[in-house]
Amino acid sequence: MPPRRGQPLPAAEAAADTDAHQWDDDQLDDDQLDDDQWDDEDADEWDDDAAPVRRRDPLWQRLARGAGELLVTAGLIVLLFVVYEVYVTDWINGRQQSQLSDQIHDQWADTPSTPVGAEVEPAVGQPLAVLHIPRLGADWSRVVLEGTAEDELSQGPGHYIGTAMPGQLGNLALAGHRVGKGSPFLDADQLLPGDPIVVETAGAWYVYRVLGDADTGDYGTDPSGVPGQLIVTPSDVSVIAPTPGGTEATQAFLTLTTCHPKYSARQRLIVHAVLQGAGISKADEPDGPPELKG
Secondary structure (H helix, E strand, C coil): CCCCCCCCCCHHHHHHHHHHHHHHHHHHHHHHHHHHHHHHHHHHHHHHHHCCCCCCCCHHHHHHHHHHHHHHHHHHHHHHHHHHHHHHHHHHHHHHHHHHHHHHHHHHHHCCCCCCCCCCCCCCCCEEEEEECHHHCCCCEEEEEECCCHHHHCCCCEECCCCCCCCCCEEEEEECCCCCCCCCCCCHHHCCCCCEEEEECCCEEEEEEECCCCCCCCCCCCCCCCCCEEEECCCCHHHHCCCCCCCCCCCEEEEEEEEECCCCCCEEEEEEEEECCCCEECCCCCCCCHHHCC
């Protein structure tokens, strides 16, 4: 007979109920322990399968990857250097040439005019003349400095010390960069036989013409035997001799020297010209000879 509500259970039934609860709790704890133990072991096994330890690449692959990165870096450095040499130095040189032009014209304005053919060699690094080459542009002009060291050539064309002065017997020899530092002689290879090269000094204009046959374009037909254009090695200094390729001065020559080919200093491009007539006084032609007006 079931006990009434509120009556205590008999002792035997209470004991049995207590044992049942105790068994359930113990069984629950054991089951929970087994579940936890299984979960930990299974998780360890799952982690090992899902996330294996990454193996290192072979040595040759790591070396190849490092070499590739070095090559890319070196390429970028070379590219930046080329941009600096070709564009940045040209911009800097443009500013320097503008200042030199102001300097030499102010200097000429403050000193008496030098008679035609009586030019005096200035100190190294000082402006000597202004070079005009119509073939390279209607307004193409560069201030020429005395000396051919990098200090001078970084600013513009330089005059080989000891060679003839403008308009004088011998060889007026000038050097200039082909690429960078203003690139004054970048297109010197485009000069043709008969093309004028005008040298301006304090009191005169001197017109030289590239040697060769203007009708045929042949550079090697001048009676002097001096070609209008040629390629030589950097060690060939005979091109700036008083008579190019010779010894004694026989005429008034002008020689331009620059690197060849473009972007290389392996050889030298040479352009030879000869003085046409006598110099023209600035008193007679203040704006320059006809060769600059055409």
